[in-house]
Amino acid sequence: MLALDVGGTNMVAALFAEDGEDPVALASGPTPASRGPEAVVEAGAELLASVRSEGEDHGVEPRRIVGVGIGVPGAVDPARGIVFLAPNLRWRNVPVRDLFQRRLDLPVVVDNDANCAALGEWWAGAGRGSSLMVGVTLGTGIGGAIVRNGRVLRGVSGAAGEVGHVTVQMGGRLCSCGNRGCLEAYASGTAIAARARERVQEGSASSLTEMAESDPGRITAALVTRAAARGDALATEVIEEAAGYLGAGLAGLVNILNPDRIVLAGGVVQAGDLLLKPVRAEVRQRAFEVSSEACVIAVARQPELAGVRGAALTFRREVLEGHR
Numbered sequence: 001m002l003a004l005d006v007g008g009t010n011m012v013a014a015l016f017a018e019d020g021e022d023p024v025a026l027a028s029g030p031t032p033a034s035r036g037p038e039a040v041v042e043a044g045a046e047l048l049a050s051v052r053s054e055g056e057d058h059g060v061e062p063r064r065i066v067g068v069g070i071g072v073p074g075a076v077d078p079a080r081g082i083v084f085l086a087p088n089l090r091w092r093n094v095p096v097r098d099l100f101q102r103r104l105d106l107p108v109v110v111d112n113d114a115n116c117a118a119l120g121e122w123w124a125g126a127g128r129g130s131s132l133m134v135g136v137t138l139g140t141g142i143g144g145a146i147v148r149n150g151r152v153l154r155g156v157s158g159a160a161g162e163v164g165h166v167t168v169q170m171g172g173r174l175c176s177c178g179n180r181g182c183l184e185a186y187a188s189g190t191a192i193a194a195r196a197r198e199r200v201q202e203g204s205a206s207s208l209t210e211m212a213e214s215d216p217g218r219i220t221a222a223l224v225t226r227a228a229a230r231g232d233a234l235a236t237e238v239i240e241e242a243a244g245y246l247g248a249g250l251a252g253l254v255n256i257l258n259p260d261r262i263v264l265a266g267g268v269v270q271a272g273d274l275l276l277k278p279v280r281a282e283v284r285q286r287a288f289e290v291s292s293e294a295c296v297i298a299v300a301r302q303p304e305l306a307g308v309r310g311a312a313l314t315f316r317r318e319v320l321e322g323h324r
């Protein structure tokens with residue numbers, strides 16, 4: 001099986017043996033998002049061709065490759081392989097499956113990248129052995145997916161698992177989805193950077209001012225994380241505040257789903273215990289004891305491979321096993 005994880009800036013392609021969880025061949029490259037869907041499909045197809053030929057060197061004959069699983073950062077109709085909306089790629093109604101199928105002459109399955117990443121962590125990462133897992137990706141936005149016994153719980157319209165868009169603050173900050181007070185507006189990388197910027201512009205003292213060369217516009221979540229790791233009080237407060245909201249959002253999920261695992265991934269997780277400790281404390285405080293005790297909150301083990309792993313497994317589930 002071939003797999004492709006299309007990110008807003010980078011793409012990863014991989015070749016998997018029929019039942020192998022580790023890729024036989026791996027390649028990555030930039031996503032030419034500004035040049036439109038056709039250019040992205042072309043670049044993706046080239047990456048896939050390169051892992052296919054690398055696989056041949058490792059004894060995987062091209063005729064044994066049965067299809068391709070593709071993860072895309074956006075709202076996907078998996079049945080038709082259409083990406084409705086992918087803001088990071090500026091895509092609207094792109095027939096991704098057909099575009100790839102035409103180029104590759106192989107069956108293609110397309111799914112949302114958060115679903116793929118969660119499934120990949122379930123298969124061979126921090127979610128291994130979980131019977132009910134929630135995967136949460138904290139990046140530019142907040143993506144989520146629920147994996148039950150190794151299958152993504154899709155909901156009746158395919159839109160389940162949108163963890164980033166639970167309301168954690170009535171009348172709160174505006175979210176990218178148009179609602180106010182969503183978790184994403186408080187705990188995504190974008191939100192953390194915005195909050196730190198706001199505090200610095202209000203005149204709060206912080207080493208961030210110097211780190212951003214006196215230009216608050218240069219403050220990113222990565223910079224806030226680095227400043228917090230060095231003991232900066234404002235950066236630490238900003239991370240803890242985000243962690244509080246994240247914990248509140250996750251406590252709701254813990255109460256509703258009673259999962260055994262929550263796996264956190266994405267750039268914001270780089271903050272490590274600075275983020276995790278207050279998140280775990282908040283969940284413990286808010287959720288039912290029986291549920292919070294049953295739930296391990298862990299960090300993704302191989303986030304760089306989870307996307308392609310999950311895309312490959314999605315293909316296997318939907319085409320080889322014939323059900324979703």
Ligand SMILES: [Zn+2]
Pocket residue numbers: 164165175176177178179182183184
């Ligand atoms: Zn929202």
